[in-house]
Amino acid sequence: MIIQDVINHLHNLAPLAYAEDFDNVGLLVGDKNEKVSGVLVTLDTLETVVDEAIENKCNLIVSFHPIIFKGLKKLTGKTYVERVVIKAIKHNIAIFSIHTALDNAFQGVNSIICDQLGLKNKTVLIPQSGTIKKLQTYVPKANAEALRTALFKAGAGNIGNYESCSFNIEGEGTYLGNEDSNPVIGKKGELHTEKEMAISVTFKKHLETTILKTLFNTHPYEEVAYEISTLENTNQHIGIGMVGELENAMETEDCLRFIKNKMQTQSIRHSKSLNHPIKRIAVLGGSGSFAIPAAKAANADLLVTADLKYHDFFSAENNIVLADIGHYESEQFTKTFLVDYLSKKITNFAIILSKTNTNPIKYL
Incomplete structure (x- = not known):
């Protein structure tokens, strides 16, 4: 190895x-x-x-x-x-x-913190933008199924809890090859019309090289027509921070003691206690002051993070408890x-x- x-x-x-x-x-x-x-x-x-x-x-x-x-x-x-x-x-x-x-992996740092605290129903707190791409290509109808299958096997077509997702439109493609061409279907120098399928699939951006390699290796044409675009759709599984729920709600002080024990930290710096029990908790390992607005928007009762400055605690504004457990402790x-x-x-x-x-x- x-x-x-x-x-x-x-x-x-x-x-x-x-x-x-x-x-x-x-x-x-x-x-x-x-x-x-x-x-x-x-x-x-x-x-x-x-x-x-x-x-x-x-x-x-x-x-x-x-x-x-x-x-x-x-x-x-x-x-x-x-x-x-x-x-x-x-x-x-x-x-x-x-x-x-x-940090941005679904089974990464913040999932580890959630598991340490026993949080359920985990979701990404701040999804990363620009992580989903779309491929659209055009292939002879007779080869469409083989190409779709190969693209799915390479990782394309996965959307949330679904796989093998694609959109397909039948139509006609035309091309005319010059003297240097070597068309698989039709003859060079002659205008050819072919029954084709337009196939659209999405894929995670880190798979682009693999997806294109699969496309070129599977597609029958000498010249492959394709388009790749970046989507703004929210990715459910890539992003920083997480939010989840305790099995049973706790009063603020009890919850902070619970976090201190589970995260094995010697001290917790925190903002003012709330007047209602803590149930929904956001977490972000390492320096996480930037996640305070997102934690509020996610209706979290408490944010577990680190490296909060003096004025960061004011931004709790009695809407959320901010708990700084220490940088090392949050990632240990x-x-x-x-x-x-x-x-x-x-x-x-x-x-x-x-x-x-x-x-x-x-x-x-």
């Missing part, structure tokens, strides 16, 4: 195409074609984590946060980032980051999830959970 094989498994879980534009995800250090000797999973890649990888003979670190976030102009070892990169290169250790790609279960996921996909060697606590914040 090579590093790219591990990356492929991670990409199936959380395609990098859905990472935020500001992020730096993917293979940050190393050669994707290197044979894997072991995988170490961590939340952050620090020097101690690289040491741990060396000790365990792991030449691939799968990290949630990217160690290289901004551009590096020098590698002198002056900063902790430079020291990590130098040590990783020196010991031939690759570093892969998944970060906001996993992610690495265990990734270990479990990769262990099910890769069985020929152990996927190791880092024992290093990378939380830079300490409590008195």
